[in-house]
Amino acid sequence: MLGRMQSVRVGLAQIAPRLGLLEANLTRHHELIDEARAGGVDLLVFPELGLTGYQLQDLAAEVSLRLDDPRLAELTRATKGLSAVVSFVEESADHRLFIAAALLEDGELRHVHRKLFLPTYGLFDERRFFAAGDVLRAVPSRLGVGVGIGVCEDFWHLPVPQLLALDGAQILINVSSSPGRDLAATNEVGLGTATSWRTLMRTYAQLTTSFVIFCNRVGIDESISFWGGSEVIAPTGAALFSAPLYDEGLFMVDIATADIRRERIGLPLLRDERPELQVRELERIIAERAGLARDATSDPNAEPGLDVAPGFPVPRPIGFRKKAGG
Amino acid sequence: MSAATPAFELPTELAIDTDVARRVIGEFIRSQLRQAGFERAVLGLSGGIDSALVAYLVAEAIGAERLLCVLMPYRTSSPASRTDAETVVARLGAAAEIVDITPMVDGFFGSETEASPLRRGNFMARQRMAVLYDRSVTWGGLVVGTGNKTESLIGYTTVFGDNACAFNPVGDLYKSQVRQVSAAIGVPDEIVRKAPSADLWPGQTDESEAGFSYPELDRLLFWRIDKRRSVDEVVALGFSPEMVARVDRMVAGAEFKRQVPPIAKLGPRTAGVDYLYPRRRPGSERG
Numbered sequence A: 001m002l003g004r005m006q007s008v009r010v011g012l013a014q015i016a017p018r019l020g021l022l023e024a025n026l027t028r029h030h031e032l033i034d035e036a037r038a039g040g041v042d043l044l045v046f047p048e049l050g051l052t053g054y055q056l057q058d059l060a061a062e063v064s065l066r067l068d069d070p071r072l073a074e075l076t077r078a079t080k081g082l083s084a085v086v087s088f089v090e091e092s093a094d095h096r097l098f099i100a101a102a103l104l105e106d107g108e109l110r111h112v113h114r115k116l117f118l119p120t121y122g123l124f125d126e127r128r129f130f131a132a133g134d135v136l137r138a139v140p141s142r143l144g145v146g147v148g149i150g151v152c153e154d155f156w157h158l159p160v161p162q163l164l165a166l167d168g169a170q171i172l173i174n175v176s177s178s179p180g181r182d183l184a185a186t187n188e189v190g191l192g193t194a195t196s197w198r199t200l201m202r203t204y205a206q207l208t209t210s211f212v213i214f215c216n217r218v219g220i221d222e223s224i225s226f227w228g229g230s231e232v233i234a235p236t237g238a239a240l241f242s243a244p245l246y247d248e249g250l251f252m253v254d255i256a257t258a259d260i261r262r263e264r265i266g267l268p269l270l271r272d273e274r275p276e277l278q279v280r281e282l283e284r285i286i287a288e289r290a291g292l293a294r295d296a297t298s299d300p301n302a303e304p305g306l307d308v309a310p311g312f313p314v315p316r317p318i319g320f321r322k323k324a325g326g
Numbered sequence B: 001m002s003a004a005t006p007a008f009e010l011p012t013e014l015a016i017d018t019d020v021a022r023r024v025i026g027e028f029i030r031s032q033l034r035q036a037g038f039e040r041a042v043l044g045l046s047g048g049i050d051s052a053l054v055a056y057l058v059a060e061a062i063g064a065e066r067l068l069c070v071l072m073p074y075r076t077s078s079p080a081s082r083t084d085a086e087t088v089v090a091r092l093g094a095a096a097e098i099v100d101i102t103p104m105v106d107g108f109f110g111s112e113t114e115a116s117p118l119r120r121g122n123f124m125a126r127q128r129m130a131v132l133y134d135r136s137v138t139w140g141g142l143v144v145g146t147g148n149k150t151e152s153l154i155g156y157t158t159v160f161g162d163n164a165c166a167f168n169p170v171g172d173l174y175k176s177q178v179r180q181v182s183a184a185i186g187v188p189d190e191i192v193r194k195a196p197s198a199d200l201w202p203g204q205t206d207e208s209e210a211g212f213s214y215p216e217l218d219r220l221l222f223w224r225i226d227k228r229r230s231v232d233e234v235v236a237l238g239f240s241p242e243m244v245a246r247v248d249r250m251v252a253g254a255e256f257k258r259q260v261p262p263i264a265k266l267g268p269r270t271a272g273v274d275y276l277y278p279r280r281r282p283g284s285e286r287g
Helices: A022-038 A057-063 A070-077 A152-156 A159-166 A192-208 A258-266 A275-289 B018-036 B049-062 B079-092 B102-109 B117-139 B149-154 B175-185 B189-193 B206-210 B214-226 B231-236 B241-253
Strands: A007-014 A043-045 A083-091 A097-105 A108-114 A138-140 A146-151 A171-176 A211-216 A218-221 A224-227 A231-233 A239-242 A249-256 B040-044 B067-071 B095-098 B141-143
Touching (some): A007 A022, A022 A043, A022 A070, A022 A083, A043 A171, A043 A211, A057 A083, A070 A108, A083 A171, A152 A192, A159 A192, A171 A192, A192 A211, A192 A239, A218 B018, A224 B018, A239 A249, B018 B040, B018 B049, B049 B067, B049 B175, B049 B189, B067 B117, B079 B189, B102 B117, B117 B141, B175 B214, B214 B231, B231 B241
Parallel strands (some): B040 B067
Antiparallel strands (some): A083 A097, A138 A146
C-alpha cells in the first residue's frame, strides 16, 4: 500500500482484441503492461473482453479462464508496481460463464467483477451465452482510493454508479466493448453511440462526484465495429481526456486525487444521498409490481408498476383478479 | 445544368457523417480480408454508383493495386455504363478485366423467345456472380458485395446473383447515403448524378419501374424500419397510405432474400440454430 497518491497516471489501453485468440491477446496485454510501466502508469485499464474479443458465441466456453488458471496468474504477476483492470470470460466452479473484469495490483488478484446486466436485445445476445453476476462491490486500491468497476451495460443502469460511489468508490471504471452505430450527421462526433456514452459518463461523474474512467475497445468483430473514444472524466463532470474514435493506442492521463475531496466538499451530493429512502420506496415498489400490495396512489384499474389506468377496463386473467369487495 | 445544382437530393434525416462512415468501412474491409487470410479483392463494376462507390472504398482501404474490377456487359447493356465503369477504373488505377456474358446467357436461352426480362435479368446476375467467384480464385481475392440497403429491403436483388459476396461494405447504406458518401469520396460526378438503372434494357431506370423516387423511398424505409414508426405515424409524416402498404409488402416479401436458407433441425447441433460460431474464427484463415 502506497498510501494516498497525489497524482495517479491512468493508462487507457484502447486495443483491438483478436476474436477468440486468447494467447495472442495475452501477449498483447503483457506488452502493454510493460509499456505502461515504462511510461509511469499507475492504473492501466483494458476494455471488456480484451483477452478474448467480444462476439464469441459458442467460442465463449473455449476461451474461458478459471480464476486459478496459470495464464491469469502469470498476467497477475506481471502487474508488479502497478494496478491493472483486465477482462475475460470467467468460468466458475459450477461451469457458468461470466463476462468478468479483474483488478490486478502489484502481482495480486484483488477483485473480480462479474458483469451484472447482459444486454439481450437489438444487436446484443449476451444472455444466451453468459450468466449474470450478482455482486456489486467497491474495493480499496493500492492507489489510496476506492475503486468501483462496471462492465459496459452495467453503466446503462442508474443504480450501478450510485451504489459503487456509496460503497466507497472514488474512481468509477467502466470497461466496454461498445459497438458503434447510428452515423447520423447530427451527432456531436458523428456517432449516436458516442453521444450517448459521453452524456452518461459526464452525468455519472458529476452526480457521484467521482472520477469516471471509460475504456472502450476498437477493431471489428464480424459485422460490428467498436468505436473507442475512451475517456477520463473529472468529478466535476468535465472531460479531462477523450481518446480518438477508432484509433488503437495506449493513452496516458494524469488525475489529481485531491479533486475528489474538493468536489465533494463543494458539492456534497453523496453526503446528502438518502439510501434508506430508496430502500423503503423500492421495497414498496417491488411489492406493488409483484401484485402483493396495493398502490395507494395509482388509478384503480392501473396495472402493477404503472400508476395510470388505461381509458378502458382491461380484463385481468384468473389469478390476477381482485377479490370481490377487495 | 449549373454548377450550383446539387448532384442529388439528400433527405435531412438520412445525412450521415461521411468521415466516420469511411473510417468504419475501411476498417471493416481490412478486417474481413485479414480474418479470411486474403490481401486482395474483386468486384463487378457495372458503371452504376453502388459498385463505383465500393471500388473507391476498397481502393481507399487496401490500395487500388489490390483490387480487380470485372466489367461484365451483355450485348444490350448501355455503352454509357461501360464508359462510366472505365472512367472509374482509370481514375483509381485498379486492375480491370472485361468479360462479355453474352455467349453464356444466349447459349442458355438459345432461341427461347418467351423468356421474360425477369428470367433473363436474374440469369445475367447469376452469371456475373459465377464469373466473380471464378476470378476470386484466379485473382486470389474475396468477392466484395455492392448492394445497398434500399434495394435489399425492397427485394430489388437477385438471390445468389448480385447479392452473393464474401462481405458487403455498403449494405447498410440507403441509396441516398450511397450518393452522399460517393460525392464525399470523389466518385465521378456524372455517375453520382445519373438515374440508377439495372440496365437490363435501354432506358430502364429503377425509379420509373418502382414508381417512386429513391429519396422518398429511403425516407419511408428509414422511418418504418430504423425508427420503428407505425403505419399511422408515417402517414402522418406525409407518405400516402398506398405507398406505405406497397413498400411494407415489398419488404416482407423479400425477407427470404436477406437470410441464410433454413436447415431442417434434426441432429443435436445445427448450423445457425444451436451451433453458433463467428463466421471467421480461429483456424478459419485460408490454409
